[in-house]
Amino acid sequence: MGTRKRILILGGGFSGVYTARNLERLLRPDEATISLINQENYWVYQPLLPEVISGLVGLTDVVCPIRQLCRRTGLVMREIQKIDLANKVVTVSPGFRPRLLDLSFDYLVIALGSISNFWGTPGGVEHLKPFRTLADALSLRNHLIQTLEEAEIETDAGLRRKLLTFVVAGGGFSGVEVVAELRDFVDNMRRHFPRLRSEWARCVLVHAGDRILPEMSESLALFAHKLLAKRGIEIRLNERLVGATSEKALLGSGLEIPAKTIVSSVPSSNPRVLQDLECEKEGWRLKVNGNLELVGHEGCVWALGDCASIKTVSGNRTPPTAQHATREAKTVAMNIVAAIRGGPTCRFAFEGLGKLGSLGEYSAVAEVLGVRISGFPAWLLWRAVYLAKLPSLRQKVRIALSWFFVLLFPPDFVQMRLTRQPAIARQHFETGEVVFRQGDLGDNVYLIQSGECDVFRETNGRQSPVATLGPGDCFGEMALLNDVTRNATVRVRTSMDVLLLSKDDFDALKTSIPVFGDVFRRLATHRSTGNLEPPSKGFSEE
């Protein structure tokens, strides 16, 4: 058993999950253990995600638990903090206890996809809505419903206009599908929102190129353009989104579109953990060879999917589609098997079978093996292909049921909001409980509202009491200020209520309110000199 190789897969999208599935098929259980790290416990069937907006398919229909798809793969549902290629260790975020977890590997597969990057656009991070994950789709749907509900009762005509204007930036496949579903959804809602009968909602598609769908041939793009325009979607070509506020979209030409909803499908970037990864890159993508091995780490690390720069034999970069990801996954799995068993490796050689894009309302465009199809036949093909490609029978049946169901009953518009959590969390401790231990990861500052706690320092197994803290005192800030682990253990003396300020919030406040940071910095300096009593009855006065 000691010779079982450890294979670690990072990412649970098409590329990660299909690599695991191929490995399960190719390898015997005694040859290797397979683990997969993903923040969510489910895999998303990306091609159907836009349909979540209009409610054509249910939220849970487009996802499938990863454990169900890869039964022999161990799922680690955590965030990846660090990839150490030299020591062959991946570090993941803490779970219920504040300790990092290290996972060693013999073979590593990087399939982390890409993220939305709005930092280049002023106001982008704050006001652009991404459309990439299931959470994005859910939150966009909820936001749309909110705008309709508010527009219905709003008396100010200007604000109502903004509420009923929806801007989508990026006229590629993703942007076109989103704007089409958005139009369908709003049109379906006319029955329920009397205001929509008298005030036509405005949907705008902004695209930087001189025609939409650059992935498709010109004639199909033109077909799509006409169809969308006929359905009342305003298409602005050669125009770029350059800024956003909570009130409007700013375009490159100087035009402003007053709107409360701005969706952007571009641009993409590296997940943060890959930005820090030291290896060869092409642009922000990882550089791989024809066997999909990470350059400089051949035979040990593979990268695939949208995070890798992969060329087809014809020299084009592979598009971020499911058909490519699944073929790449097969290549990677076969090469890992070759690495374990010995034997020849194989090169990635797949040119793509075709391109499919839904336009909503029983229409689509398709190019399959050189043949161009549009309209209803393309739409039927689109549905058939995607239904056939679903990996589990369960999902096939569910989605088919969903599609059948909306023929009988139009989609609904329930807003699935979770109650808004207060930003600042609270925690209650009983006497004797330990708040954190020396050596734990520092991820929160604690502010005592009531009760008391003791601070101990442990040296060579000996505990020495350092201080007792009470209401108005705070603790835990040192680890945050210096970005290290806890340097003391805190145990509750009398049952205690605390406020928790997360590391991110603490950092934001510290930088924006200098005096706030100063107080904590002074306290930390004071304490690091060995004195853990608050300076002069604590910073609760000053």
Add this chain to the structure above:
Amino acid sequence: MGTRKRILILGGGFSGVYTARNLERLLRPDEATISLINQENYWVYQPLLPEVISGLVGLTDVVCPIRQLCRRTGLVMREIQKIDLANKVVTVSPGFRPRLLDLSFDYLVIALGSISNFWGTPGGVEHLKPFRTLADALSLRNHLIQTLEEAEIETDAGLRRKLLTFVVAGGGFSGVEVVAELRDFVDNMRRHFPRLRSEWARCVLVHAGDRILPEMSESLALFAHKLLAKRGIEIRLNERLVGATSEKALLGSGLEIPAKTIVSSVPSSNPRVLQDLECEKEGWRLKVNGNLELVGHEGCVWALGDCASIKTVSGNRTPPTAQHATREAKTVAMNIVAAIRGGPTCRFAFEGLGKLGSLGEYSAVAEVLGVRISGFPAWLLWRAVYLAKLPSLRQKVRIALSWFFVLLFPPDFVQMRLTRQPAIARQHFETGEVVFRQGDLGDNVYLIQSGECDVFRETNGRQSPVATLGPGDCFGEMALLNDVTRNATVRVRTSMDVLLLSKDDFDALKTSIPVFGDVFRRLATHRSTGNLEPPSKGFSEE
């Protein structure tokens, strides 16, 4: 048209929605306008809510958009801030713009239900999970999945035990249904989580009385008790939950149950807006007469459902069930019609047809018209009754499909998490935009990260500039400190990025970190003397 009466319904549960439906049926459109205020845009079919835990029915299957159920009723999707009975005005929270909205009424229906009240239990607010709303059910389900995923990879046996222990407090209908669904869910998951095959999860039901299901006859309660015990649920009678921390449940006998999941179905209390309402009450419930009129406001205000203290003819208080709520709604609607048209009023007289409780796994207990049924027949009856009672055909079909579907495919365990929002929000403004206007409601403090803005005061229509603020400055705190509306208008001078601290977070920080509050208070005093420049280059230094 001037004579159309304005009917305002508060709350979108069974009682509120059925009052609206009855009114739509009884009144002509020219007789009255009907409005309903509810924070969510959907109505929840409460009896099926526990099934969401185990995934027997989908999340969106148990809900229905209110606009779809009451087509002639105007929905206001806002939070109720204040009910002014003397002036016949209800004030609701702001939408996209920070202004309160006043809604006048001729007739008012209060159907706000009850809320979970954990303040009496130390650690309750922080660590007990309620089970009352759809958001509660969703968040409990997500939490359960998280504990299973974490237990699967946890190496510490003690923590694993805590992760696999589930405590439910309260052995009434609601608690019993929750613990039964919870057991079913965990058992269904055994296939996917190898750990669950070797380590049996522990489910504990804690009940203060000497038998569970006090609503039922003793023999049925005993039947239920035996069945739950046989399925491995640990039932602790005559035992009360007295405290909770993130690590354990504390019981009255001194017993501690280490657990990461503690659900509580008790106790209930008034929604906050009713706590402030000045009228006669019985306990925390509103006092109504036999016509369900609010005592002291007869002929104008009605109250029903769980927020009202309603006696049946036999003198018992009506239980908070759907069958009672729908009958109360009918009585209220008829009495409102009587008030508008004149004519005799009617008294509420309904004793209940029966009681039904699901025990999960094809079993239930029922008492219908004096007949006691248990086991599979009761379960069939339970399903049939609830399916029949669903108001829309759409929902009937969906839920029937769901039930049919899980016969073929066992329920899944997708964790529908939204990305965690950072606690401290950010906003971007472009030159010329207005951050807030004099007279707006103060709901945020703004901390400038970059850019500048001008502060104006408006008197008799004249704008006089007061100050220019820049990076490191803050504004908007005065309205929060004094709990009034904004006393100035802020307009952006050069494109500006700000951090937003909500009123609740600001208050929490202010009370817990006295120095934090002091800084803002000093600033406010300084400014209220007419000087809006920050004191001595602002509180950014000090």
